Amino acid sequence: MKITYAEARNNKIGKHLREMYFNIDEESANVDSLTEKARQGFDNDTLVLVNSSCLPIEDSDATRKLSFWKKSARKIFAIEHEDNVQESNRELLSLIDSKLDNLNRSMETNRSLLAVVDKLKEAFKCVICREFVRGPAVAFSKCCKQQMGDVTCMDQLLSTCPLCRNSDFGFYTVTSFENLLTAMRNHGD
Numbered sequence: 001m002k003i004t005y006a007e008a009r010n011n012k013i014g015k016h017l018r019e020m021y022f023n024i025d026e027e028s029a030n031v032d033s034l035t036e037k038a039r040q041g042f043d044n045d046t047l048v049l050v051n052s053s054c055l056p057i058e059d060s061d062a063t064r065k066l067s068f069w070k071k072s073a074r075k076i077f078a079i080e081h082e083d084n085v086q087e088s089n090r091e092l093l094s095l096i097d098s099k100l101d102n103l104n105r106s107m108e109t110n111r112s113l114l115a116v117v118d119k120l121k122e123a124f125k126c127v128i129c130r131e132f133v134r135g136p137a138v139a140f141s142k143c144c145k146q147q148m149g150d151v152t153c154m155d156q157l158l159s160t161c162p163l164c165r166n167s168d169f170g171f172y173t174v175t176s177f178e179n180l181l182t183a184m185r186n187h188g189d
């Protein structure tokens with residue numbers, strides 16, 4: 001028996017897409033089996049069987065007879081059922097939803113990483129010029145052991161620490177943050 005895979009619009013059979021012939025016997029002469037064959041044959045899980053008036057072929061005593069399907073004047077069409085299409089659209093939408101969820105989560109992760117970078121940048125601001133340290137070296141005070149910032153800015157200071165007001169100001173020059181500072185310069189604002 002022949003099944004024609006067709007488009008359907010407004011409850012009318014539209015463009016014929018493909019035809020396939022299926023073996024049929026007493027066992028498979030019913031709507032369920034033939035729908036399954038059509039779905040496999042045309043590789044589309046949303047197909048339903050309809051007649052030439054685009055009306056669904058229902059399971060009944062009549063359609064469980066070989067003679068019903070073998071009648072050559074009877075055209076059998078396989079179309080995408082609107083409900084089935086809506087069902088697959090729903091599945092697609094929920095897939096998109098879950099992808100968006102993942103995307104939101106990774107954006108959330110990016111946002112919290114950027115917040116960490118912002119905090120680090122704040123911590124590496126020069127206490128004198130208020131700019132992100134120009135590096136590669138960073139100055140740390142000997143008195144209060146704080147991050148001070150630019151070595152050049154520290155060189156211009158007189159003897160009082162701008163943070164703890166200790167009158168014997170001195171600083172260490174630390175170069176081990178170079179890679180970290182470069183990485184921070186490449187991220188955020």
Ligand SMILES: [Zn+2]
Nearest residue numbers: 126129150153
């Ligand atoms: Zn500075």
Ligand SMILES: [Zn+2]
Nearest residue numbers: 143144161164
């Ligand atoms: Zn100090």
